[in-house]
Every structure is written in structure tokens, then in C-alpha cells.
Amino acid sequence: MTQLFPLIFQSLKALVRPLTWQQAFFLVLSTFGTLAHADEQNPQVNIAIDVPSISVNHRGTEIKIQRIQDVENKLVDDFSKTSRPCPPFCIHPMEAADGVQTFGEIELLNFLQNEVASENGLLIDARMPEWYDSETIPTSINIPFIVFTQDSAKRERILELLGGVKKNPGEYDFSAAKHLCIFCNGPWCDQSPRAIRGLIESGYPVEKLAYYRGGMQLWKLFGLTTVLPKSNAVE
Known part of the structure; x- marks a missing residue:
């Protein structure tokens, strides 16, 4: 989650045209979803070091x-x-x-x-x-x-x-x-x-x-x- 805002700003800078507020809103939602999926694939709270x-x-x-x-x-x-x-x-x-x-x-x-x-x-x-x-x-x-x-x-x-x-x-x-x-x-x-x-x-x-x-x-x-x-x- 600490990477959330850098990811958002990088995504915004990569766009050529300005975003509407609706586009920005959905971009944030998409980023949250990507991070949530990453957490699922790479849990931070494991049972043991190699046992998620x-x-x-x-x-x-x-x-x-x-x-x-x-x-x-x-x-x-x-x-x-x-x-x-x-x-x-x-x-x-x-x-x-x-x-x-x-x-x-x-x-x-x-x-x-x-x-x-x-x-x-x-x-x-x-x-x-x-x-x-x-x-x-x-x-x-x-x-x-x-x-x-x-x-x-x-x-x-x-x-x-x-x-x-x-x-x-x-x-x-x-x-x-x-x-x-x-x-x-x-x-x-x-x-x-x-x-x-x-x-x-x-x-x-x-x-x-x-x-x-x-x-x-x-x-x-x-x-x-x-x-x-x-x-x-x-x-």
C-alpha cells in the first residue's frame, strides 16, 4: 500500500491528454484493485517464512x-x-x-x-x-x-x-x-x-x-x- 500514490502519479504522467474527474476516479479504483490482487498473490502476513x-x-x-x-x-x-x-x-x-x-x-x-x-x-x-x-x-x-x-x-x-x-x-x-x-x-x-x-x-x-x-x-x-x-x- 505504500506504493499506491507513486503508482497513481506515474499512471497520470503517462497520459498525454488531461483526465476528467471520472477517468481519474476509475484509474484510482483500478490501481487499488491491482494492489489488492498483488497482496493476494504475495501476502505480507505469512504463516511461516515460506508458507503463505x-x-x-x-x-x-x-x-x-x-x-x-x-x-x-x-x-x-x-x-x-x-x-x-x-x-x-x-x-x-x-x-x-x-x-x-x-x-x-x-x-x-x-x-x-x-x-x-x-x-x-x-x-x-x-x-x-x-x-x-x-x-x-x-x-x-x-x-x-x-x-x-x-x-x-x-x-x-x-x-x-x-x-x-x-x-x-x-x-x-x-x-x-x-x-x-x-x-x-x-x-x-x-x-x-x-x-x-x-x-x-x-x-x-x-x-x-x-x-x-x-x-x-x-x-x-x-x-x-x-x-x-x-x-x-x-x-
Whole structure:
């Protein structure tokens, strides 16, 4: 955008005859359009040095995950808050449980491009449905944390859908289970840690679990793409 006015004046000088105000107006619009297209082709706010964006499949639709290009953009919603009452909204440790890997944004994006894309893994939004339906990370499915923390027929069904094979009451073979990355609202939210602990108590292998601690707050703070889904909760 810093090149905008030099480009306008160069264009004006190149014209032999004087411009009407209408012609000048459309010239300015054309220049803005050219620069906007250039920004699209050469984004100034990349995910990483050589990674402007990645593409993922969200419920049959290709979604480009990238960062908001407006360097003046600020959060204005609930995720802009710095402070919440503790308890219950206390800061959580980096590890949700022993042996469970903690992901940052780059690790999560790699997970989406590899495990999720190959159908060997799932990104799970462990928040309650009203949170999920308001906004989520592309490719995620909603399995509320309470499903994993309560004994029920629904939990048994979910564990089987995740690849667990029931051997005896309360006992599963998870050797073919999917790799899971689980998130919630952010480092102050306990929904995903509770889901992870519930899975471990059910016998789910810790090496197949990952915790995206930053959650929605950090994802949005980095200006990364979100989606507004119709409910995709696992019933």
C-alpha cells in the first residue's frame, strides 16, 4: 500500500491528454484493485517464512487456511479478554497429561496436512456444541468433553468410531485407533484437558493423543482462518 500514490502519479504522467474527474476516479479504483490482487498473490502476513497458506478439506469443501492480511486488525470478540475468574478459568500447564504431545500452530497445521488429510487422524473440538457452532477451526469435528468423562453408551460408541475395538466391558483394543488432536477455547479452558484425561482413563494410548493448548484464542490471535459450521457434532 505504500506504493499506491507513486503508482497513481506515474499512471497520470503517462497520459498525454488531461483526465476528467471520472477517468481519474476509475484509474484510482483500478490501481487499488491491482494492489489488492498483488497482496493476494504475495501476502505480507505469512504463516511461516515460506508458507503463505495451506488448503484443507472441511466437510467436502476446500478451505484455505491463512492469516488475516490487515496488520491493523485486532480481536474484538470474547477472545480479546485478558482476564477471567479463576477458578474455573485457570491457566493450564503446557502438558495436559504425561506422554501427551502439546501442539503449537505449526504442529497443528502439519497434523491437518498429514494425519487428517490421510484419514489417520482427527481434529476434535471438545467444547460444548454452542461454542462449536459459533466458530471453529477448519476440519474439526465436535465431540464435547463430557462424552469422554461419563460412562455411557454414547461414549462406548464414540470410542468404537475412533477405532477402538471392544474386548470386554470397559476394555478396548486401541491398536488401530486414530491419532487425535484435541482443543477448546484456550490455555484457560479445561474442556480439552478433561476430554484427554477421560480418553486416557478409557485406555486410549497417550502416544495417539495431542493437545492444542492455544485453542481458539491463540488461533484467532494469529488471524488464522475459522469456519462457521452448521452443527457437526457426533451424535
